[in-house]
């Protein structure tokens with residue numbers, strides 16, 4: 001039984017899909033104008049864990065995960081224009097396409113490195129302009145939208161539940177929001193569904209002239225096309241709750257009044273830098289690529305994300321990353337002793353309790369300490385580690401995975417002996433290792449490294465391991 005905290009009801013609820021043969025989830029994806037920063041990676045990993053849990057619970061072929069690329073945006077146009085002004089060859093349209101293509105490639109590379117599975121569908125807004133126009137026409141026909149000066153606006157006051165997701169009234173929201181006042185708006189709260197494009201700006205023909213869609217309608221149209229009018233889960237960062245998600249709900253529920261749109265809304269809290277949201281506009285960001293280039297493995301970054309519950313703000317520290325690397329190194333070496341393995345039930349239970357990844361990692365520690373390496377392997381796999389086997393950085397040169405696993409397990413027993421103050425036993429294990437040709441070195445940080453000597457004898461090591 002999976003429980004999820006639903007922003008819509010502000011409560012942890014039992015998750016029941018509409019169709020357990022096809023569990024459907026939509027997550028708002030990136031605007032593709034630049035490298036993803038570490039904050040942007042958080043929802044990717046959070047919803048990847050949820051996707052993996054749903055696949056575990058309902059079967060791999062029974063979950064449909066959609067995450068879009070917003071490839072129509074003024075920020076993309078601005079980057080392309082800056083390139084053109086700097087002398088880049090090609091029309092603005094070419095440069096825009098180049099920019100979005102390269103950004104999508106970067107996004108894939110970086111998110112793959114974090115161990116995130118690719119969603120089943122990654123629709124690009126530019127491929128769904130037709131359905132967006134159709135949805136806007138439907139909204140106009142029902143009186144929920146109006147055309148004015150080449151724009152189409154959503155009539156917010158026509159939807160009585162507007163604000164329900166955030167739990168605020170329209171008037172409160174206006175007071176707190178930066179709403180654009182424009183002469184063609186009936187009400188300052190009304191938001192853009194379609195806007196005119198001039199000159200070289202990307203644009204498509206529509207009943208309201210050549211123009212482009214607003215950001216909010218993209219998600220409403222793409223989720224409808226790929227998941228239907230009612231689906232199970234909608235996710236994204238908490239910064240999107242208002243106005244983006246309120247607007248998605250208003251559009252979709254008015255276009256399809258008999259459907260429920262998304263039934264469970266999940267929002268991840270922000271990755272912060274000194275108490276403030278990491279964001280491009282504040283300039284306080286570093287990219288996932290920066291960290292990878294500095295030598296932090298993607299698995300380590302993933303581990304740091306998972307160590308905090310998605311509903312809590314978190315920050316990145318080098319100390320957290322160092323700890324993560326140590327723990328993962330030990331676990332990766334230990335699982336070299338096992339093949340296969342199903343996830344440990346307490347790990348599944350922790351994830352099923354509103355994605356308690358922190359508790360899931362605590363349970364992995366318990367498996368590691370108890371020497372249950374097949375349970376550990378299965379659990380790590382469920383958490384999105386080990387998809388490509390044991391990474392190179394965790395290996396010890398000269399040893400096979402199974403040999404490292406064996407040595408790591410002897411070291412575990414030695415640590416246990418030490419903590420029970422049985423120093424004679426601890427020394428005996430070390431001597432065993434030495435006799436088999438393995439030199440052990442304890443570092444100041446409490447980790448133990450090992451190395452192979454020319455007299456390495458795996459058969460002897462194996463025998464001594466069995467004795468212990």
Ligand SMILES: Nc1ncnc2c1ncn2[C@@H]1O[C@H](COP(=O)(O)OP(=O)(O)OP(=O)(O)O)[C@@H](O)[C@H]1O
Nearest residue numbers: 030031039040042043236237270271278279280281
């Ligand atoms: N600091 C953060 N922590 C967690 N999630 C974030 C953070 N910043 C953005 N996100 C999430 O990243 C996803 C992609 O958002 P988007 O591409 O709109 O980011 P952005 O607007 O370019 O970034 P920024 O907010 O820095 O301007 C969204 O789900 C958003 O909620």
Ligand SMILES: [Zn+2]
Nearest residue numbers: 028219244248
């Ligand atoms: Zn969206």
